[in-house]
Amino acid sequence: MSTPDDDFLVVEDLHAGYGGARVLHGVSLTVGRGEVCAILGPNGAGKTTLLRALCGMVKGRGAVRLGGTGLLGRPPDAVARLGVAHVPEGRGTFLPLTVEENLRLGAFTRRDRAAVQADLERVHGYFPVLRKRLKQQAGSLSGGEQQMLALGRALMLRPRLLLLDEPSLGLAPMVTRELFGIVRSINEEERTTVVVVEQNAHLALGIARQAHVLETGRIVLSGPAERIRADEQVARSYLGYRV
Numbered sequence: 689m690s691t692p693d694d695d696f697l698v699v700e701d702l703h704a705g706y707g708g709a710r711v712l713h714g715v716s717l718t719v720g721r722g723e724v725c726a727i728l729g730p731n732g733a734g735k736t737t738l739l740r741a742l743c744g745m746v747k748g749r750g751a752v753r754l755g756g757t758g759l760l761g762r763p764p765d766a767v768a769r770l771g772v773a774h775v776p777e778g779r780g781t782f783l784p785l786t787v788e789e790n791l792r793l794g795a796f797t798r799r800d801r802a803a804v805q806a807d808l809e810r811v812h813g814y815f816p817v818l819r820k821r822l823k824q825q826a827g828s829l830s831g832g833e834q835q836m837l838a839l840g841r842a843l844m845l846r847p848r849l850l851l852l853d854e855p856s857l858g859l860a861p862m863v864t865r866e867l868f869g870i871v872r873s874i875n876e877e878e879r880t881t882v883v884v885v886e887q888n889a890h891l892a893l894g895i896a897r898q899a900h901v902l903e904t905g906r907i908v909l910s911g912p913a914e915r916i917r918a919d920e921q922v923a924r925s926y927l928g929y930r931v
């Protein structure tokens with residue numbers, strides 16, 4: 689028997705694309721409350737499009753429900769108000785604005801000023817480096833710091849669901865490991881549900897409970913992360929590395 693907690697995020701037969709270009713052809717998956725789910729797959733598979741459909745940036749057909757509430761057909765700001773924070777590919781920070789301005793923008797759905805201030809402190813706890821750079825333009829940060837800012841900004845929404853698109857892109861292995869460690873802490877300490885798209889399958893499988901492999905807009909493999917990680921054949925065929 690599944691419980692509401694098992695079915696926190698439900699995606700059913702999701703079709704999505706861009707104008708005439710159809711990219712997702714019937715994707716279905718569920719993510720339990722407080723779980724980390726990894727989406728793996730080759731370039732062009734539709735991973736980014738899937739996250740965009742979940743946060744309302746591209747239109748979709750089928751069903752997407754978060755805690756029982758339908759998300760499809762709502763504009764991105766309405767989806768954000770329902771507690772979905774999206775850290776897009778390429779990070780989506782506002783480079784001419786300061787670090788502090790970027791972080792405060794992350795709380796745009798909220799009116800509780802004292803709590804927002806407390807959340808700034810909470811974000812600084814995860815990312816001490818940002819506190820030192822509050823008045824600095826985001827564009828002057830290193831790549832790793834910018835990714836931390838993007839994640840910090842998403843946390844300012846107090847999300848129930850965090851969507852991360854290739855957080856490791858362009859970062860040194862040490863910075864990437866640090867970042868994944870922070871994602872794991874956020875998940876453990878705040879019970880935030882996370883869907884992470886990642887080319888670095890090894891890292892993503894290290895923090896995920898379930899994983900799905902997407903290929904040309906269809907899920908071709910799903911299972912517990914440790915099983916997918918342990919399966920040499922799977923690793924060779926889909927993940928592009930030898931275990």
Ligand SMILES: Nc1ncnc2c1ncn2[C@@H]1O[C@H](COP(=O)(O)OP(=O)(O)OP(=O)(O)O)[C@@H](O)[C@H]1O
Nearest residue numbers: 706709711729730731732733734735736737738777
């Ligand atoms: N804005 C767009 N307009 C038209 N087609 C697009 C657009 N964005 C993506 N596509 C197409 O949709 C398909 C899936 O792209 P998507 O970015 O979702 O893949 P991905 O799995 O995230 O790939 P990558 O690993 O390279 O980031 C590709 O064929 C891509 O060319």
Ligand SMILES: [Mg+2]
Nearest residue numbers: 735736737777
């Ligand atoms: Mg992508």
